[in-house]
Amino acid sequence: MRHSSFGRFEGKGFMKVSELGEFGLIEMIARRVGKAREPVVLGVGDDASLLQPSPGRQIATTTDMLVEGVHFTREHMPPQDLGFKSLAVNISDLAAMGAEPIQAFVSIGLPPDARVEDVDLFYSGVLDAAGPAMQISGGDTVSSPHGWIISVTLIGQVAAGKALRRDSARPGDTVFVSGPLGDSAAGLALILGKSIVKNRGTAEFLIHSHNRPQPQTAVGIALSSSGLSACAIDVSDGFLQDLGHICESSRVGAKIEAELIPISPQMVSAARENGVETLFWPLTGGEDYSLIFTVSRDNKRNMEELVVSEGLTAICRIGEIVEEEGIELSRGKKPYTLPRDGGYDHFRHE
Incomplete structure (x- = not known):
């Protein structure tokens, strides 16, 4: 945190x-x-x-x-x-x-x-x-x-036997995220005086996102009870850091299409005003508490139906799990350089 x-x-x-x-x-x-x-x-x-x-x-x-x-x-x-x-x-x-x-x-x-x-x-x-x-x-x-x-x-x-676990991702699985990323990190930057925004509503939205995160309980229970996913993690330390935990525990890698990562207009506005790369906070910020989860090829269509039936419209497909370990980012079908800051570590001095 x-x-x-x-x-x-x-x-x-x-x-x-x-x-x-x-x-x-x-x-x-x-x-x-x-x-x-x-x-x-x-x-x-x-x-x-x-x-x-x-x-x-x-x-x-x-x-x-x-x-x-x-x-x-x-x-x-x-x-x-x-x-x-x-x-x-x-x-x-x-x-x-x-x-x-x-x-x-x-x-x-x-x-x-x-x-x-x-x-x-x-x-x-x-x-x-x-x-x-x-x-x-x-x-x-x-x-x-x-x-x-x-x-x-x-x-x-x-x-029993339905818990979502970090070590259950398999090559060929689709990677999803349950909601926007980067709002909390943008809010923290405002709180600490590291950035400023002119629009008061934008500032209040981002600070509220940091101070009052909304756990994705309904999403987690729906995934577990339906059996459509076996693997999930919440975004607490940063998207790249937490996806890395899944990859390490499952001994797999991931290919992520960065342009598919959901981001809010408020976060985009704050990033632009402060000269921050648009994907920096979403990829490294943490404390969004959205869920990263994987779904097998066989369950992809059922997952789409679950999104509609349960009203989980914030869920977005963002990539896939692959055999080769490591995380590969692309943007517009071109390789995208990983940010230097991969996420939060309690014992690493910044």
Whole structure:
């Protein structure tokens, strides 16, 4: 995950978490998230949660961590957006497996001077991302000496043997992507002051795309339940980086027609205004949380029918899987040079 920002909203008369205390904070969070409901048998309030999965389902789990100063700062991103995104990025991981999200565990480390109101807004954003079907079933609260630390674990379920996996791409498969790429990276560039746009609506659209990504749960579940795909990944670190993960895990390569990659007019406008190559953000930016997935030749027509029947009109064909390892880009039937920045790496210094 890339670096974004978070609003301080300084003011007088606000209660700090050090004044509310740990157990007061836990009580506030428990009231926020509510009581357990099926398939969660026991939620917040005991030593562990209890879950009763549906018959014939496998459990899918994922976890992610956000650290202030690494993944976000407290200058621009409101706490409600931070809460939303903290959960959304994990929901996207389950979507990439074709799994239905069921419950989440949200742990948070807070400095003593953190405002109770900001924590409440953070959990409001978490619940916005969860929606009515998913439950917050627990977590942990601790004191942090150096800013906010957030850890989210999600549990979902998928029909046994139907999970979408990175290692299941095969030569001859068609490569699809479920939605536009590059909006989040363009929004982050605006947030960090690395680019500017004149049109306010364009700026708001791109920043919202970065702060409030929309997990492709419906797409993932449709692919899994229909059996039309066995392989998917979400675009978190960048299109080239994440497609590379599929190729490496499946021991295959890919040929991508760059002109077929879906991009928004807002992103194109921002790129042109700032002298950025149009495909740079879509190919390398990351945090779009669209799905890259593959479909066999035999299922190509059925895939077209699924797009129409399920209303998944943002899905685009962009290339194919080949035997020779590596990613080959073309544009207008001519070779296209890969951008130098292939995607995000947590431990690589820029």
